[in-house]
Amino acid sequence: MKVVLQRVLSGKVIVAGEVVGEIGQGIVVLVGFEKGDINSYIDKMADKIINLRIFEDATGKMNLSLKDVNGALLIVPNFTLAADCRKGRRPSFQSSEDPEKAEEMFKKFVEKCKEFGVEVQTGIFGADMKVHIVNDGPVTFILNSRDFS
Numbered sequence: 001m002k003v004v005l006q007r008v009l010s011g012k013v014i015v016a017g018e019v020v021g022e023i024g025q026g027i028v029v030l031v032g033f034e035k036g037d038i039n040s041y042i043d044k045m046a047d048k049i050i051n052l053r054i055f056e057d058a059t060g061k062m063n064l065s066l067k068d069v070n071g072a073l074l075i076v077p078n079f080t081l082a083a084d085c086r087k088g089r090r091p092s093f094q095s096s097e098d099p100e101k102a103e104e105m106f107k108k109f110v111e112k113c114k115e116f117g118v119e120v121q122t123g124i125f126g127a128d129m130k131v132h133i134v135n136d137g138p139v140t141f142i143l144n145s146r147d148f149s
Helices: 039-051 099-114
Strands: 002-015 018-023 026-032 062-064 072-077 119-122 129-144
Touching: 002 039, 002 072, 018 072, 018 119, 026 039, 026 099, 026 129, 039 099, 039 129, 072 099, 099 119
Parallel strands: 026 072, 072 119
Antiparallel strands: 002 018, 002 026, 002 129
16 A cells, blocks of 8 residues: 655545545545555554644644644545556556455545544545645655555
């Protein structure tokens, strides 16, 4: 499970000309699943994202979490995060999880994040999405669940 997260002032996802998910201050999470990912990765990743102290406190230090600032999550499925670009010029997606299983894991991840009591909006799995982000900082992190196991 690979994640790119960005601290944002706002974010939204548009599918076929319609806004399907939109947040103000919070985190936009691009998430991709790989073969071999397990449910415990979902739990650990959700906890890490919700509690990661990436928002500034009164002194300007990154010392506050999403919950501390009453922020929201915009979770966007992104299978290309599992691409292998080491060889050649065309990405290989052999390590990407099968679409049916990846969609199931995406739904579990969304539900797990909701359990933390934060607002959660999403993109649509498998859709052609236009993602609009007003990055705050910019502050961007790349997380791999296998680093937590």
